[in-house]
Amino acid sequence: xxxxxxxxxxxxxxxxxxxxxxxxxxxxxxxxxxxxxxxxxxxxxxxxxxxxxxxxxxxxxxxxxxxxxxxxxxxxxxxxxxxxxxxxxxxxxxxxxxxxxxxxxxxxxxxxxxxxxxxxxxxxxxxxxxxxxxxxxxxxxxxxxxxxxxxxxxxxxxxxxxxxxxxxxxxxxxxxxxxxxxxxxxxxxxxxxxxxxxxxxxxxxxxxxxxxxxxxxxxxxxxxxxxxxxxxxxxxxxxxxxxxxxxxxxxxxxxxxxxxxxxxxxxxxxxxxxxxxxxxxxxxxxxxx
Amino acid sequence: xxxxxxxxxxxxxxxxxxxxxxxxxxxxxxxxxxxxxxxxxxxxxxxxxxxxxxxxxxxxxxxxxxxxxxxxxxxxxxxxxxxxxxxxxxxxxxxxxxxxxxxxxxxxxxxxxxxxxxxxxxxxxxxxxxxxxxxxxxxxxxxxxxxxxxxxxxxxxxxxxxxxxxxxxxxxxxxxxxxxxxxxxxxxxxxxxxxxxxxxxxxxxxxxxxxxxxxxxxxxxxxxxxxxxxxxxxxxxxxxxxxxxxxxxxxxxxxxxxxxxxxxxxxxxxxxxxxxxxxxxxxxxxxxxxxxxxxxxxxxxxxxxxxxxxxxxxxxxxxxxxxxxxxxxxxxxxxxxxxxxxxxxxxxxxxxxxxxxxxxxxxxxxxxxxxxxxxxxxxxxxxxxxxxxxxxxxxxxxxxxxxxxxxxxxxxxxxxxxxxxxxxxxxxxxxxxxxxxxxxxxxxxxxxxxxxxxxxxxxxxxxxxxxxxxxxxxxxxxxxxxxxxxxxxxxxxxxxxxxxxxxxxxxxxxxxxxxxxxxxxxxxxxxxxxxxxxxxxxxxxxxxxxxxxxxxxxxxxxxxxxxxxxxxxxxxxxxxxxxxxxxxxxxxxxxxxxxxxxxxxxxxxxxxxxxxxxxxxxxxxxxxxxxxxxxxxxxxxxxxxxxxxxxxxxxxxxxxxxxxxxxxx
Numbered sequence: 007x008x009x010x011x012x013x014x015x016x017x018x019x020x021x022x023x024x025x026x027x028x029x030x031x032x033x034x035x036x037x038x039x040x041x042x043x044x045x046x047x048x049x050x051x052x053x054x055x056x057x058x059x060x061x062x063x064x065x066x067x068x069x070x071x072x073x074x075x076x077x078x079x080x081x082x083x084x085x086x087x088x089x090x091x092x093x094x095x096x097x098x099x100x101x102x103x104x105x106x107x108x109x110x111x112x113x114x115x116x117x118x119x120x121x122x123x124x125x126x127x128x129x130x131x132x133x134x135x136x137x138x139x140x141x142x143x144x145x146x147x148x149x150x151x152x153x154x155x156x157x158x159x160x161x162x163x164x165x166x167x168x169x170x171x172x173x174x175x176x177x178x179x180x181x182x183x184x185x186x187x188x189x190x191x192x193x194x195x196x197x198x199x200x201x202x203x204x205x206x207x208x209x210x211x212x213x214x215x216x217x218x219x220x221x222x223x224x225x226x227x228x229x230x231x232x233x234x235x236x237x238x239x240x241x242x243x244x245x246x247x248x249x250x251x252x253x254x255x256x257x258x259x260x261x262x263x264x265x266x267x268x269x270x271x272x273x274x275x276x277x278x279x280x281x282x283x284x285x286x287x288x289x290x291x292x293x294x295x
Numbered sequence: 296x297x298x299x300x301x302x303x304x305x306x307x308x309x310x311x312x313x314x315x316x317x318x319x320x321x322x323x324x325x326x327x328x329x330x331x332x333x334x335x336x337x338x339x340x341x342x343x344x345x346x347x348x349x350x351x352x353x354x355x356x357x358x359x360x361x362x363x364x365x366x367x368x369x370x371x372x373x374x375x376x377x378x379x380x381x382x383x384x385x386x387x388x389x390x391x392x393x394x395x396x397x398x399x400x401x402x403x404x405x406x407x408x409x410x411x412x413x414x415x416x417x418x419x420x421x422x423x424x425x426x427x428x429x430x431x432x433x434x435x436x437x438x439x440x441x442x443x444x445x446x447x448x449x450x451x452x453x454x455x456x457x458x459x460x461x462x463x464x465x466x467x468x469x470x471x472x473x474x475x476x477x478x479x480x481x482x483x484x485x486x487x488x489x490x491x492x493x494x495x496x497x498x499x500x501x502x503x504x505x506x507x508x509x510x511x512x513x514x515x516x517x518x519x520x521x522x523x524x525x526x527x528x529x530x531x532x533x534x535x536x537x538x539x540x541x542x543x544x545x546x547x548x549x550x551x552x553x554x555x556x557x558x559x560x561x562x563x564x565x566x567x568x569x570x571x572x573x574x575x576x577x578x579x580x581x582x583x584x585x586x587x588x589x590x591x592x593x594x595x596x597x598x599x600x601x602x603x604x605x606x607x608x609x610x611x612x613x614x615x616x617x618x619x620x621x622x623x624x625x626x627x628x629x630x631x632x633x634x635x636x637x638x639x640x641x642x643x644x645x646x647x648x649x650x651x652x653x654x655x656x657x658x659x660x661x662x663x664x665x666x667x668x669x670x671x672x673x674x675x676x677x678x679x680x681x682x683x684x685x686x687x688x689x690x691x692x693x694x695x696x697x698x699x700x701x702x703x704x705x706x707x708x709x710x711x712x713x714x715x716x717x718x719x720x721x722x723x724x725x726x727x728x729x730x731x732x733x734x735x736x737x738x739x740x741x742x743x744x745x746x747x748x749x750x751x752x753x754x755x756x757x758x759x760x761x762x763x764x765x766x767x768x769x770x771x772x773x774x775x776x777x778x779x780x781x782x783x784x785x786x787x788x789x790x791x792x793x794x795x796x797x798x799x800x801x802x803x804x805x806x807x808x809x810x811x812x813x814x815x816x817x818x819x820x821x822x823x824x825x826x827x828x829x830x831x832x833x834x835x836x837x838x839x840x841x842x843x844x845x846x847x848x849x850x851x852x853x854x855x856x857x858x859x860x861x862x863x864x865x866x867x868x869x870x871x872x873x874x875x876x877x878x879x880x881x882x883x884x885x886x887x888x889x890x891x892x893x894x895x896x897x898x899x900x901x902x903x904x905x906x907x908x909x910x911x912x913x914x915x916x917x918x919x920x921x922x923x924x925x926x927x928x929x930x931x932x933x934x935x936x937x938x939x940x941x942x943x944x945x946x947x948x949x950x951x952x953x954x955x956x957x958x959x960x
Contacts, residue, residue, distance in 0.1 A: 041432045043380075091624055097431035101378045102571055103623050109564050110616025113609065117599070121608050223560055227443070230436050238432075265451045272440035279433055280425045 008138040013260040014253055019145040019214070021252020022152035023049075026207035027229025028236070028244035029159055030200030035238050036176035037189075037196040040100040044084065044108035046226020048204025051111065052077045053217030054119045056209045057126050066127060074205045080111070081201025085194050108222065115219035123218035126209060148210045155206055156245055159199070163241065172196060176239070224268065231271040235278055329496055332579055333489055340485045344478035352477040354589050359484045360545045362585035365569040366495050366578055367538025373575035374499060374507045375531040377427065378435040381442025382566045385536040387558035388415045389543025391449065394461040394553040404467040408544035412537045419536030423529045439560070446558035460554025467548050480549060487545070488582065491538060494806040495578045498534070501805025502798055502815070503527060509781045509792040515743050516779035516851075520858050521767035521796035530802050539566075561609050565592075568615050572622055574631025583630050591618065687861055687891045688754070690720035694862045694893040695740070695771070700749035700759075702735055702917075709735045711917040713749070719861060722884060722894040724904040724925075727914035728938060733897045734776055736914070737864050740895075741773045742766040753862060767796060773864035774851040776897070782840035786831055789839045789850050790822040793857025797821075822857055829853040830879055845871030852880070862893045869900050881907050905929060913937065 027045055034042045052073045059069035084107050092099060128144035135141075163169040174182040175192040183189060208217065211225070232251050236243020251271060259267040340359075344352050368382050392411035396402040402410070426437045449455050456462075466475040467483065474483045498504050509517035510524045518524055547553045556562070565588060573584025595611035603610070626632050688694065695717040702710045710732040717723045725733050738744035740751050742763035751759040753769035766772070772793075781789045798818055800811035826835045829849045834842055839850050848868050855863055865884075869877045881903060884894060888909075898904045904911065905925040913921040913928060915937040921928055928934055 041436065088620055088624065097435075098372060098376060098378055099623055099627070101380075101432070101435045102567065102619055105380065105564065105567065106616045106619030106621075106623065108616070109561075109612050109619065113611070113613030113616060116608055117603050117610055117613065223439075224443070227436065227440055231440075234433070234436075265447070268447055269444055272437070272444055275433075275437055275440060276425050279429050279437070 009260065010257075011137075011139045013256045015139060015141060015145070017253030017256030018249055019148045019252070020211075020256060021232075021249035022148050023207045023211040023225075023248070024228045024232045024251050025245040025248025026152055026155060026203045026210070027225055028232035028248045029156070029203045029241060030207075031230055031233035032236065032238060032241055032244045033159075033172075033196045033199040033203070034193075035233070037172060038089070038095065038100075038193050039097075040089065040095065040104065041230070041238075042197075042200060043101065043104040043226065044111055044222075045200060045204055045229055046222030046224070047108050047111040047115070048077050048081060048201050048222070049208030049211065049225045049229075050115060050217055050219065050222035051080060052205030052208030053126060053212035053221070054115055054124075054208075054219070057124050057212060057217065058119065060127060066129065070209055073209050074202060077205035077208070078198060078201045081197045081204070082194060085197035089193060089197070090190060108226070112220055112222060115222075119219060121219065123216040123221070124212075125214075125216040126212035128213040142214070144213050148214070151206065151210055155203060159203070159241060162199070168195065228271050231275045234275060329493075333492070336489065336492075336582065337485065340481055344481065349477060352481065354593055355586070356477050356480050356484065356549060358585040358589035359481070359488050359582075360542050360549065361565065361569060361589065362488060362542075362582045363491055363545065364539040364542035364566050365573070365581035365585055366491050367535030367542075368566050369570045369573070369575055369578055369581045370495055370498065370531055370538075371535040372570055373577075374504060374511075375528040376507075376511045377431055377528060377532065378567070379438040379532075379535070379563070380435050380560075380567070381438035381440070381445070381563055382535075382539050383558050383560070383562035384438070384442040384445035385415050385419060385539035386543040386546070386562065386566075387445050387449065387553075387555075388418055389540030390547040390553045390557050391455055391461070391543075392540075393544040393547040394464050395455070397464055397547070398461055404544070404548060405469075408541060411544050412540045415536045415540035415543075416533045419533045420529070423532040427525055427528045427532065439563075442558055442560055442563050446555050446560075449555040449558055456554070458555060460552055460556075462552040464547050464551045464553070466551075484545060487541065491541070492578055492582065495538075497806045497808045498531075498802060499578060501802075501808075501811060502795065502800045502818070503530070503802050503805050505784075505788065505792055506795050507531065508783060509789075512781040512783050513779040515763060516775060516781065516854075517792065518763035519741055519743070519767055519773050520793050520854065521764050521772075522792070523762075523764045525762075534802060561612055561615075564612070564615055564619075568619050571619060572629050574629030574634075576628050576635075577631045580629055580631045587630065588615075588618075591615075688719040690718070690891050692719045693717070694719050694754055695895070696750075696752040697736075697740060698750040698752070700736065700739055700751065701747050702732075702739055702744065703747045709917050710739065710746075710914075713914070713917075713919050715912055715919065715922060717862065717893045717895055719891045719893050720888055721909045722888050722896055722907055724896045724898060724908035724911045725914060726898070726901065726904055726911060730916075731914040732917040733914055734866060735917075737773060737776075737866050737895075737897065740766070741771070741864060767858060767860075769862075770858075770860050771862035771864070772855045772858050772860045774848065774855055774866055774868055776866040776870075778844065778847050778851065780839045780847050780850060782838075784839060785836050786826055786839050786842070786850050786853075787819070787822055787835045790825050790853045790857050791818050793825075793854040794818040794822060796858050825853045825857050828856070829883065830876070843871065845873070845876065848872065849876075849880070852883075856887075860892065862895070863887070864895045864897075866897045867899060868896070869898055869903060877903060 027049055030045045030048065031042065034040055055076045056069050056073035059072045060066060064072065088103055088107055089095075092103065128142070129147040130143035132143045133140050134143055134146070163173055171182065171187045172192050172195060174185075174187055175189055179189060182192075207225070207229075211217070215221070228251060229248070232248035233244045235247025235250060236245075251274060254274065255267050255270045258270045340355075343355055364382060364386050368379060371377055371379055389408075389411045392414050393404070393407045396407035396410060397404060422438065422441050426434045449460070450458055466473055466480070468474070474480050506517060506522040507527055509520070510522060510527070514524055543557065546557065569584040569588045570581060571584070572587055573580025573582070591614055592611050595614040599610045599613070600607070622629055628635070693716050697716070698714050700710055700713040701708070713736060715723070725736065727733055735744065739746045739759070742758060742761050742765060745760040749759065750757060753766060753771050756769045758766050758769060781792060784792070798814050800814050804811040823835060826832060829852055831846060831849055831853065834846065839847060842850065848871060852865065852868055869880060872880065877900065884896070884907060888894060896904065896908065905928070908925055910923065911921075911925055911928040912919060913931070913934045920933045920937055921931045923931070
């Protein structure tokens with residue numbers, strides 16, 4: 007039982023990271039039907055910038071701010087330079103474009119930060135013991151920050167005018183334009199949201215899983231799987247999906263085989279897509295002719 | 296939630312095929328072009344070892360190996376509209392199988408590569424079977440996951456040599472000759488590449504290629520003509536995996552080592568870059584792209600460490616990424632697009648000298664002069680034969696039976712408990728005010744939309760909730776109110792897709808060309824006849840998207856007729872046609888009815904409907920409010936009320952208005 011709790015808790019904290027990345031996928035996809043393959047690189051970039059800032063002598067909190075701002079700038083630049091100029095965005099175009107950005111970013115990270123994986127200093131060192139379950143103090147930070155970010159995202163989309171206009175773009179692009187909402191601006195904001203949440207995911211994960219130039223690939227893929235569990239259109243579904251994926255991975259690694267950890271996401275993806283293409287936690291989308 | 300792209304939203308689109316409208320015309324020009332291309336390629340490869348240093352010959356060997364995989368990927372992306380981000384996974388399965396068989400079981404290289412291809416194709420079936428049912432995003436990301444899995448599996452497996460992989464793979468030897476230098480290996484690779492190119496080119500121009508091109512333009516229309524998009528996509532995926540496997544086998548022998556790197560994501564990116572840079576509009580893009588990308592790779596690997604001291608590892612990826620992005624934004628057709636632009640420039644420079652126009656060869660009325668009196672009045676004489684299909688159903692046989700058909704969108708009931716039948720040799724008109732649910736009925740009957748409840752039976756086969764190609768297989772098809780023309784094809788090409796179910800050449804026959812030759816000619820000649828029949832004779836080789844809307848509707852009608860349906864659903868076929876064109880079409884429908892076809896007609900031209908139909912079904916707010924002969928309908932008070940919203944006793948006004956065409960708007 008203790009094992010189970012231990013594994014579950016570890017899974018939830020990793021899952022919280024996936025959830026944050028998944029939020030980025032959903033934010034962009036709902037506005038422009040683009041799957042942003044650079045989403046994982048946002049996280050890797052955030053982690054590496056924070057690590058190098060700390061290494062250059064900056065205290066942790068300013069370093070985190072630097073990381074967030076850098077990723078936000080990159081995500082906004084990406085939208086303006088790469089996404090906005092394309093007039094007719096097909097599935098294939100969007101995949102190839104964001105893959106291009108992702109690949110270039112990855113290689114840029116390799117050039118600037120070298121090939122080695124490093125970990126950011128934990129926000130709080132040490133361990134906490136609750137009834138035999140050992141928890142890293144940093145994992146509590148992960149959960150706390152992730153909860154705050156999720157709440158903020160929820161507030162943004164449900165309560166603010168800007169957030170509501172983004173949802174309007176997602177649901178009725180033509181009607182949204184008729185009432186004066188700019189799709190270009192909505193797309194820009196969605197990339198900003200994705201950049202910030204991605205960066206937060208990156209800095210949160212770094213002390214636990216370490217960050218390297220190519221960490222973004224698996225992080226991005228897992229975030230995508232989490233988002234898919236929510237049908238790619240539901241924030242709540244994406245968050246829940248992230249946690250479920252994290253826990254399943256952790257249990258699989260603990261009870262079956264560590265090597266299978268990375269296979270879980272893929273298998274889950276296939277099972278979900280075959281059984282419930284609309285997502286497990288999401289609403290069903292209708293295709294119309 | 297789609298981008299406001301074009302008026303015709305299609306799923307799983309391809310990169311815009313810029314400036315290549317005649318892509319699918321199997322004319323001698325394209326054949327001559329391919330022949331010249333192959334001769335140039337062979338000449339290039341033959342002269343290369345004498346012209347450049349061994350280093351560059353070596354680079355060319357890699358380029359050729361990768362080009363084989365990229366040919367497959369170009370087929371997958373350009374033809375099936377699906378992106379694979381894990382093509383290195385298939386490549387690695389091929390490479391590892393080759394390595395294991397050759398080093399551990401002393402199998403001959405040729406046999407080993409055949410086994411490898413079979414294994415890789417099996418893997419592709421397993422990956423594609425669940426995932427190709429879904430939208431393109433999912434397939435792309437899932438293949439990415441597949442690549443990672445293959446790489447992880449190779450790393451974890453001791454049998455496959457874990458991280459160090461399998462080494463000591465000898466160079467292949469045939470007839471006592473060992474192909475061990477780069478120059479020699481080129482000799483071995485060149486025929487493989489040329490054959491691979493030829494087969495792929497043939498597939499693109501075959502019946503299957505045509506059907507997939509149609510799917511990319513409008514999936515629902517292609518399916519309504521009997522194209523099983525899912526099945527064809529799966530076939531192309533499996534074929535493209537086979538190409539990747541062959542490349543993997545060649546790679547294993549050349550490098551002598553296979554390790555988990557061969558399944559790596561960067562390699563998948565490289566394949567993708569090759570295809571995109573070369574251009575998805577042509578198979579040749581794969582070969583040209585491979586040479587360009589390998590050159591880029593070598594150049595960057597030398598250049599970057601000079602700029603950034605201490606740079607190591609896969610730094611050339613930065614160039615790959617930037618190249619991908621720049622190409623898609625500025626030159627979505629890749630090098631192929633640039634090449635076409637050069638050709639077009641050359642033609643423009645030459646044209647004034649020659650002065651002949653290809654369009655001028657066909658005598659007839661020029662495109663625009665098609666007014667009321669312009670068309671030959673004798674084109675459809677009364678005594679012309681009825682358009683009957685041999686051994687079609689006897690007149691009066693019930694073709695379509697709709698029972699309790701219901702569709703709800705959220706809380707709205709769009710169609711409510713609708714039942715009707717259509718018999719062979721009858722025209723049933725379905726009319727009703729805008730928003731009455733007519734098109735929804737069509738969508739449910741034809742399989743474009745699953746009903747919430749109810750049954751649809753076509754010639755004794757239950758088809759409700761099945762995909763449109765199932766409907767088409769029951770010898771039934773439809774046209775669309777919001778035109779679903781195959782915009783990248785000519786009028787003839789559109790109609791040829793309609794012959795899909797009346798022909799049978801699959802991938803293999805298509806790839807070998809000759810076995811499918813007679814069938815292709817038959818398809819083309821019958822398509823030409825149908826184009827003439829609907830009066831589009833002089834537009835036959837024009838791009839269908841260039842025609843006025845009304846005539847695009849006629850293309851849809853011809854396309855539907857090409858599938859020789861027993862049951863034909865026409866959604867507002869007369870909208871946008873001139874008065875004389877409407878009369879022509881009405882006469883055509885009468886001939887089809889005389890030939891035993893059952894027709895369901897949604898039309899706003901009430902006059903035409905009442906003159907043409909045997910029975911009329913009136914839909915209002917999703918409910919069938921009347922079903923009877925035109926005469927009965929004309930006098931039905933419920934119908935009058937629904938249409939005009941007037942009191943039921945105000946008969947004078949309604950009588951008048953119902954005879955006015957288009958009164959209902």
